Amino acid sequence: MMTAIDHTTTDDGAGQSPGLWRYLRALARDPVTLLAVVFLIVLAISALGAELVAPHDPTRLSLAMRNKPPLSPGLLEGVTHYLGTDELGRDLLSRLIFGGRVSIAVGLIGALFAGVFGTTLGLIAGYYRGRTDDAVMRAVDAMAALPTLLIALFFLFVVGAGFWNLVIVLAFVRWRVFARLTRGMVLSLREQPYVLAAKAIGASDTRIIFRHVLPNILSPLMVLFTLEVAVLILAEAALSFLGFGIQPPDSSWGLMIARGREYLTSAWWLVTLPGLAIFLTTLGLNLVAAWARAITDPVQRWRWLA
Amino acid sequence: MSRFFIRRVWHSFVVLFVVLTFVFIAGRMIGDPAILLLGPEASPADILRVRGQMGLEAPLWDQYVRFMMGAVQGDFGTTFRYGFAVPDVATAGSTGTPVLPLVLERLPATYLLAVTAMAIAGSIALVLGCLAAMYPRSVLDRAINVISLAGVSTVDFWLGFMLILLFSVQLGWFPTSGFGGISFLVLPAMTLAVRPIGRVSQLVRSAMLDELSKPYIDALRAKGFPERRIVFRHALKNASIPVATMVGEELLQIVQGAIVVEVVFAWPGVGSLLVTALSTRDLPLVEATVFILALTAITINLIVDLVYTRLDPRVRFG
Amino acid sequence: MTREPQAQGEGRVLEVADLWVEFATPGGTVYAVNGVGFDLRRGETLAILGESGCGKSVTALAVMGILRAPPARFRARTMRLGEVDLLRASPAEMRSIRGARIAMIFQDPFMSLNPTKTVGQQIGEVFRVHRGVSQAEARRLAIGLMERVRIPSAKRRVDDYPHQFSGGMSQRIMVASAIALGPEILLADEPTTALDVTVQAQIMDILAELRRESGMAVVLITHDLRLAAETAERAAVMYAGRIVETGPMADIYARPRHPYTIGLLRSLPDDEGQRRRLHPIAGTPPVLSQLPAGCAFVPRCQWAQARCSRELPPMRPVAGEQACACHFASELTLA
Ligand SMILES: Nc1ncnc2c1ncn2[C@@H]1O[C@H](COP(=O)(O)OP(=O)(O)O)[C@@H](O)[C@H]1O
Ligand code: SF4
Ligand SMILES: [Mg+2]
Numbered sequence: 029m030m031t032a033i034d035h036t037t038t039d040d041g042a043g044q045s046p047g048l049w050r051y052l053r054a055l056a057r058d059p060v061t062l063l064a065v066v067f068l069i070v071l072a073i074s075a076l077g078a079e080l081v082a083p084h085d086p087t088r089l090s091l092a093m094r095n096k097p098p099l100s101p102g103l104l105e106g107v108t109h110y111l112g113t114d115e116l117g118r119d120l121l122s123r124l125i126f127g128g129r130v131s132i133a134v135g136l137i138g139a140l141f142a143g144v145f146g147t148t149l150g151l152i153a154g155y156y157r158g159r160t161d162d163a164v165m166r167a168v169d170a171m172a173a174l175p176t177l178l179i180a181l182f183f184l185f186v187v188g189a190g191f192w193n194l195v196i197v198l199a200f201v202r203w204r205v206f207a208r209l210t211r212g213m214v215l216s217l218r219e220q221p222y223v224l225a226a227k228a229i230g231a232s233d234t235r236i237i238f239r240h241v242l243p244n245i246l247s248p249l250m251v252l253f254t255l256e257v258a259v260l261i262l263a264e265a266a267l268s269f270l271g272f273g274i275q276p277p278d279s280s281w282g283l284m285i286a287r288g289r290e291y292l293t294s295a296w297w298l299v300t301l302p303g304l305a306i307f308l309t310t311l312g313l314n315l316v317a318a319w320a321r322a323i324t325d326p327v328q329r330w331r332w333l334a
Numbered sequence: 335m336s337r338f339f340i341r342r343v344w345h346s347f348v349v350l351f352v353v354l355t356f357v358f359i360a361g362r363m364i365g366d367p368a369i370l371l372l373g374p375e376a377s378p379a380d381i382l383r384v385r386g387q388m389g390l391e392a393p394l395w396d397q398y399v400r401f402m403m404g405a406v407q408g409d410f411g412t413t414f415r416y417g418f419a420v421p422d423v424a425t426a427g428s429t430g431t432p433v434l435p436l437v438l439e440r441l442p443a444t445y446l447l448a449v450t451a452m453a454i455a456g457s458i459a460l461v462l463g464c465l466a467a468m469y470p471r472s473v474l475d476r477a478i479n480v481i482s483l484a485g486v487s488t489v490d491f492w493l494g495f496m497l498i499l500l501f502s503v504q505l506g507w508f509p510t511s512g513f514g515g516i517s518f519l520v521l522p523a524m525t526l527a528v529r530p531i532g533r534v535s536q537l538v539r540s541a542m543l544d545e546l547s548k549p550y551i552d553a554l555r556a557k558g559f560p561e562r563r564i565v566f567r568h569a570l571k572n573a574s575i576p577v578a579t580m581v582g583e584e585l586l587q588i589v590q591g592a593i594v595v596e597v598v599f600a601w602p603g604v605g606s607l608l609v610t611a612l613s614t615r616d617l618p619l620v621e622a623t624v625f626i627l628a629l630t631a632i633t634i635n636l637i638v639d640l641v642y643t644r645l646d647p648r649v650r651f652g
Numbered sequence: 653m654t655r656e657p658q659a660q661g662e663g664r665v666l667e668v669a670d671l672w673v674e675f676a677t678p679g680g681t682v683y684a685v686n687g688v689g690f691d692l693r694r695g696e697t698l699a700i701l702g703e704s705g706c707g708k709s710v711t712a713l714a715v716m717g718i719l720r721a722p723p724a725r726f727r728a729r730t731m732r733l734g735e736v737d738l739l740r741a742s743p744a745e746m747r748s749i750r751g752a753r754i755a756m757i758f759q760d761p762f763m764s765l766n767p768t769k770t771v772g773q774q775i776g777e778v779f780r781v782h783r784g785v786s787q788a789e790a791r792r793l794a795i796g797l798m799e800r801v802r803i804p805s806a807k808r809r810v811d812d813y814p815h816q817f818s819g820g821m822s823q824r825i826m827v828a829s830a831i832a833l834g835p836e837i838l839l840a841d842e843p844t845t846a847l848d849v850t851v852q853a854q855i856m857d858i859l860a861e862l863r864r865e866s867g868m869a870v871v872l873i874t875h876d877l878r879l880a881a882e883t884a885e886r887a888a889v890m891y892a893g894r895i896v897e898t899g900p901m902a903d904i905y906a907r908p909r910h911p912y913t914i915g916l917l918r919s920l921p922d923d924e925g926q927r928r929r930l931h932p933i934a935g936t937p938p939v940l941s942q943l944p945a946g947c948a949f950v951p952r953c954q955w956a957q958a959r960c961s962r963e964l965p966p967m968r969p970v971a972g973e974q975a976c977a978c979h980f981a982s983e984l985t986l987a
Pocket of ligand 1: 675677682684702703704705706707708709710711723940
């Protein structure tokens with residue numbers, strides 16, 4: 029808690045530009061976030077190297093091995109089904125690893141598209157103001173007035189399901205978040221003395237935007253990106269669950285929940301484990317984003333880097 | 335106040351108009367309603383006949399005007415197949431049940447669910463957020479932070495299944511799904527409340543921290559008021575102003591969460607109707623449902639804006 | 653902790669001895685108040701003088717018992733209000749004292765009012781909490797108080813919100829709620845710093861009038877030596893969290909002994925109010941997280957000797973009631 033007393037002489041201590049090692053040290057002192065980072069790294073490795081990591085072929089059917097609970101011995105390879113098998117006798121852990129690759133890809137690529145598009149529009153709107161700004165902000169407000177999932181569902185209904193359609197539709201419904209944040213930051217930056225000075229010496233707009241504006245808004249944008257990956261992974265799950273996202277024979281965590289639903293009472297792991305995977309992933313992303321936000325916020329960061 | 339009111343209502347109409355236009359464009363231009371209706375395997379002859387019946391051969395402008403006029407009068411056409419076992423190619427689009435009443439009939443169930451979830455979420459989040467703000471950086475604060483992040487990260491429909499497994503299948507306390515007395519409401523409302531609890535408690539915490547750091551709090555302490563009074567009668571009331579502006583956003587989130595959660599619990603609301611309509615490719619029903627959900631969202635935003643001006647005297651007079 | 657003998661508090665409404673306050677911050681511990689002590693006599697006005705950041709507000713908040721801990725830590729040898737030992741009072745006792753027997757007004761009146769409650773509610777709330785009166789009665793009493801601090805058409809304005817008042821009027825409202833229960837002591841923390849000069853005079857007039865009528869003692873916290881000289885009977889000059897000079901205001905104004913006080917006086921414009929020759933004190937106050945072992949004024953003091961940085965100068969009487977914490981106090985003259 030801060031006091032009402034003025035802070036004019038308070039030394040804001042470890043302020044300026046902490047190096048990488050300081051972040052790592054701060055991370056080491058925050059066990060919850062550290063755990064999240066480790067989990068996300070493991071997840072990234074298993075998604076990238078799914079073929080090497082997965083204990084079984086995720087598509088190998090086995091009628092004899094249908095809906096086996098976790099830790100059932102494997103019949104064919106002799107490798108245990110650590111997390112059991114699904115309704116077609118496929119290894120659940122392997123399917124989770126491959127399904128995760130798709131879920132994460134939707135989140136990352138979707139957020140990337142939304143981020144690039146939204147940030148660009150936000151930069152233009154905030155930097156040039158005027159009509160462009162009005163138009164962009166009208167669109168942002170109008171889209172914000174409607175539930176994201178509703179728009180996404182409607183558009184997927186029209187254009188059809190599938191990985192790329194899903195990614196594009198998700199980017200379409202979320203660009204506004206990046207646009208709003210970017211515009212707000214640019215508006216306050218463009219009046220900054222160093223930007224005005226750059227203008228005064230005749231620097232081109234592109235140069236000002238790329239040299240002076242963008243670098244200064246990068247860390248909030250990275251935090252937002254992390255949060256949006258989580259949002260999109262959740263959206264993918266919901267849309268795939270409803271049948272408008274990833275379609276078989278592809279798989280994703282959301283689709284796995286949808287397919288396991290029939291066996292909710294007889295094979296609990298089929299719904300529970302993919303959901304848990306989504307939950308842990310989004311929780312990890314949210315924890316890291318919260319930490320990154322605190323640590324890059326000039327007002328708060330001394331607390332963490334002291 | 336009234337100028338603001340009129341301008342705000344006008345904005346809402348504009349958004350609604352844009353939504354309808356988009357729905358029209360998306361429905362008629364990106365996809366052929368006849369194909370949506372009959373499925374991609376339909377024969378060209380069938381498609382041609384249905385297009386004629388549906389007035390799709392008319393110029394686009396003409397169709398647009400008719401669509402908008404219909405929408406204004408609450409006429410979105412008749413359902414392609416809702417209530418029929420097999421789609422009837424011969425009569426599709428010309429006869430059948432009007433879609434709007436179908437949607438309106440489902441509305442109370444969705445509102446009941448959303449409002450219950452909001453009430454649960456609001457009260458729990460208020461307590462968590464206030465506690466966290468009263469003891470900042472304490473163990474309690476950190477624990478509440480992780481709880482709220484977990485709430486935000488929850489896959490709501492999956493949580494629904496987990497609650498069903500635990501409370502319906504294992505313990506038998508609540509029915510697994512359907513609609514009826516309070517017992518049917520408990521699980522879906524709880525499911526729907528978890529994500530808003532996460533978001534709102536963080537919001538309440540930061541708004542309260544902000545408020546509690548202001549000089550007038552010191553002045554109140556200097557008057558010897560009990561801490562409880564300062565926190566709840568003064569700080570919380572003022573913190574509720576920024577929080578209130580987010581209530582609309584949260585209700586929107588809940589409405590969109592309801593689309594999925596209703597499916598999990600077979601809750602007979604607009605959300606599950608929408609999913610049925612989408613899966614059966616019932617375009618008029620989809621359009622009407624999207625329209626009603628959008629209208630709901632826009633109305634929520636409007637009401638929140640107007641309430642906001644009542645809460646804050648500076649806006650009211652300024 | 654040792655206790656002072658009881659009898660000492662003759663005519664003294666407030667006694668503070670050896671008060672220390674520090675703040676735990678990431679940049680290190682900030683030693684904001686270091687062994688401050690003062691007495692307040694019944695009905696008098698004591699000025700606490702010093703530059704911004706020297707610990708005046710923190711001292712007042714500590715006396716009120718409303719420092720925010722964390723980040724603050726505080727201790728004191730003595731802190732008593734009449735017969736009450738503030739160091740031993742329970743939180744409930746402290747609450748019943750605050751606002752009733754000892755009240756405080758703040759530097760920024762506008763920020764010190766809750767923006768979403770009417771001024772009548774905010775003044776009346778003091779009666780509601782401390783006296784348990786009805787809402788209607790509280791409102792009536794609030795109007796009376798607003799009239800007492802000379803707010804024009806109080807009856808009409810009682811239901812207005814703070815943002816509808818000017819800074820001067822807001823400060824009157826703060827004063828009204830502070831004097832509501834007839835406190836023995838008013839701590840006024842820079843009550844006019846945020847206001848225009850003319851408004852400043854009005855507020856000071858109102859405070860003087862209330863003092864005459866009620867006989868309450870005032871601690872006037874200010875950085876304005878002239879304002880203090882016009883208002884206070886006694887003064888305590890603070891520098892870097894310590895009191896460096898105390899005594900009758902007139903004596904200090906006529907013949908300051910501490911080099912810092914001398915500097916303050918020199919930095920005033922001359923008596924005609926023309927800024928003829930200002931001599932602001934060169935340099936800046938020390939960083940409170942790295943206080944030197946000796947006198948904190950060394951870097952800015954023209955009389956500093958080697959001894960000054962080694963030894964902390966103790967408070968010693970110089971003449972009459974005047975006391976000063978400088979090794980060379982008795983040798984210095986206002987040059
Ligand atoms: N909450 C706080 N945290 C850290 N330092 C503080 C806090 N409050 C006050 N201080 C420091 O204590 C010192 C005294 O402050 P204050 O009493 O407000 O000075 P002033 O004499 O201007 O009223 C200042 O250096 C200030 O920075
Ligand atoms: S003790 Fe030394 S440094 Fe301090 S005020 Fe006196 S002369 Fe100056
Ligand atoms: Mg101060």
